[in-house]
Amino acid sequence: MAEAIERESMEYDVVIVGGGPAGLSAAIRLKQLDPDLSVVLLEKGSEVGAHILSGAVLDPSGLDALIPDWKERGAPITVPVRHDNFLILGEAGSLRIPNWPMPPFMHNHGNYIVSMGNVCRWMAEQAEALGVEVFPGMACSALVYGPGGEVKGVVAGEMGLNADGTPGPQYEPGMELLGKYVLLGEGVRGSLSKEVIAKYDLSAGKEPQKFGIGIKEIWEIDPDKHREGTVTHTMGWPLGNAAGGGSFIYHLENNQVYVGFVVHLNYKNPYLFPYMEFQRFKHHPMVADLLKGGKRVAYGSRAITEGGWQSLPKLVAPGVALLGCSAGMVNVPRIKGNHNAMLSGKTAAEAAHAAIKAGRQGDELTGYETDVRSGPIAKDLKPVRxxxxxxxxxxxxxxxxxxxxxxxxxxxxGLSLFGTLKHGKTDAASTGKAKDFKPIDYPRPDGVLSFDRLTNVAFSFTNHEESQPAHLKLKDPSIPIAVNLPEYAEPAQRYCPAGVYEVIGEGAEARFQINFQNCVHCKTCDIKDPSQNINWTTPQGGDGPNYPNM
Structure with missing residues (x-):
């Protein structure tokens, strides 16, 4: 069908996919360097910020480099970290780990508690003021390749397909947005970035990328318990030795707190239920006391790249570059990546500008690769690798x-006695067989502190046009019931934080159901499925969560 579709095209100097901190930084920097460059930024969410979910304690170094006067420009970055706590939890108590044994770069003073969704909305305003064309609601469903195999653009804005993939009565074929260079800032496990990494073998010689799942709620709490500027991280209970991970509790303004939980996706027990571990965590006495009398006002989830330095793929291929979490630039022990995303967008823009100024196009932006491997991003990631x-x-x-x-x-x-350690297996391959583990009995949500998934998904304000094709594609539809169910107790029922996947019926009557309308675009299924049978693709533009201030 794709060969028969005729699309109009528009040409730009640079096409940017993704309205997160990396893509927006690239757009802003390009126009700072040359106001006459034509730059377009495409965002699949209904608005910039709609799909942004992050902790977030922001290290402002990336923004300092990009927009030094961000305070004077009114950036929504107003809550400095005042108190920084690190706790090891037991089931009924906690042990505080003092800050002084930690290296200075682990301290949060000088950083800010922010909504990255609101920061990105503000950055989009800055980009538009410079002349960047910002188009939200424009999902990029395919790459456009040139005659030499280079990436020369994207297909954006295709809408109105029937459930079987054929054009419906309201079908719009979308457009080809073509550029001298394409910068991919899709975030974790982006569908186009995944294609580029595979097509050009960009991960050759690198360690497998590693991931976590981050689950987050926003709560309005009793003003007497609110401590603006307080940052608390925990490890230990309830995960114990079952999985790596931990929690965060950040007190922002207006009596609100971000309460979040991260589970590393290399866990072995297929019965582990990350969402329910988070709900159980909120019943710890310390957390329950904080939230008592409050109310949850928003919910969301997102995968996190955790492989770090040794998993960073080659960042460039002909005509294209990977920015931020499309490549994986999170500093895991610091629990921060937004500053590196901004720095990557900035330096990619500088490399693209220099190439265009020199009359080049469609080649590899080697200057970007060199800067990331030797500049501030390297200095941030290598010491914690x-x-x-x-x-x-x-x-x-x-x-x-x-x-x-x-x-x-x-x-x-600048040296390590360990050298550079390897990660080993992918997160999917780390999943153990069900016969080697026992099911975990999770407490039933009480509807006050803890909630069932479908109730919480309503607080992500997720919406998908139900007549379109499911964007969650099974390579082999038989595998969930024939392989994953007997071998792994079909863990998709549990690792998905939105209840997308269900096994209906038993025995010969069992069938696998995909409720794609619930999907919050976290990408966990694409990462953790032990058979690597699920391929996350982008739905039509504007669909998915509509996060207010995540």
Missing amino acids: NMKPLWSKLGLAAALPLGGFDMWTNALT
């Missing part, structure tokens, strides 16, 4: 002292 593999292989109790020692030696000498 061993924390994640230490945690995965040795567990939390051993990883804390060994990882802390390794970060100190890196900070002081």
